[in-house]
Amino acid sequence: MRGVFGSIAGGLEAKSAIVYGPMESLWANLFGGEPSKSGVSITWKTALQCTTVLACARRIAEALMVPCKIYRRDANSKTRQEDRSHPLYAVLEDAPNQWQSGLEYRETIGLHLALTGNHYSFIGRVNGRIDELIPLVDCTARMASDGSMKYRAQILPGQTADFDASEIWHIRGPSWNGSVGLDAVKLIREAIGLSLASEETHARLHSNGAQPGGILTTEKVLGKEARQRLREQWAAHQVGLANRFKTAVLDNGIKWQSLAMTGVDAQHIQVRQFQVEECCRGMGVLPIMVGYSGDKAATYASAEQMFLAHLVHTVRPLHDRVASSAKRWLLTKEEREKGFYLSFLEQAFLSPAMKDKAEYFKIALGGGGNPGWLTPDEVRSFDEMSPKPGGDRLYVPVNTTPIGDDGFPRPIARQPGSKDPVNG
Incomplete structure (x- = not known):
């Protein structure tokens, strides 16, 4: 296989591919997640179980699924011309690697940026020319003492390699230190955690027949085994949707006392609706783009303006971010001086x-x-x-x-x- 694995074997140009052992701390951070006050551990995987986060991530990823073109702007006439003969054109638009099309690759970039605020791709070169781009899932970045960026990425199970900045295409989201983008999932983990917790609470309520819990009381003293047997019998015949409306037969003076539903329990729908807005707000996507409109009086004209707002405030900044990063790291200094640059076609959003x-x-x-x-x-x-x-x-x-x-x-x-x- 070409790419990172080929570079370590000597097939492609890799300046600093050094194989290391497992990175326990990285795996712990990746799979352990960030704890939230709702009790739900949040990682990018668990965040995707929240339908709002999934929808937001898809809207952001779909923004990069439009054609990406390479242009050359003439310095004298100020005109631009599409250049399909540029080697990078076929890589970005047609075949970035052996298993992805250009559209699928750009969609992966969008998902990474939406959830982690960073995207890393290994730049495979042949004779100094970019031959493929391989997305990296498990990669960390750090700034060396000389100011250069260094990257460590997992290439095989239990093996990692170090790379220089020239070997990694690093697209950063909004960044505090300028070297690594802010992790979106970590920043909004409380909103995501509450959304998942309220969904689970609502699901368990309905699994119990949408009825609040209660207690069985009796004046007699029951032993431990008797209490356990009574609890199991009650659960087997009265708990769950399949047992709704069945008649309970109680003996030995046992009585059922239902616990009243609290105001918090009765506001599950409102809480879940508010969390949709919270997650959308944190990910920078308008709620209407994920199928939710809190304003029931919205008209077709206002909805159209919201779609344009999505283009202006979500799609276009993402296009500029990716195109600017590609111009810096995928084009040489000589090509930039000659007027080469990348641009996304936004006409698909303006139809x-x-x-x-x-x-x-x-x-x-x-x-x-x-x-x-x-x-x-x-x-x-x-x-x-x-x-x-x-x-x-x-x-x-x-x-x-x-x-x-x-x-x-x-x-x-x-x-x-x-x-x-x-x-x-």
């Missing part, structure tokens, strides 16, 4: 109704009284349509005359003997 889409393109082509900023070929490219002859020109609303190479509208000439103007 409104056909009527709104047509109105937008009409104005963009110059039909709104102002010069157009899109060419017909660019408009066609949004729907993956092929260009047309003459479709590479911008238009201004002078009976839709094309703009010349000098940036000004082409002069209007008239046919001999006709009053109808034609483009000269």
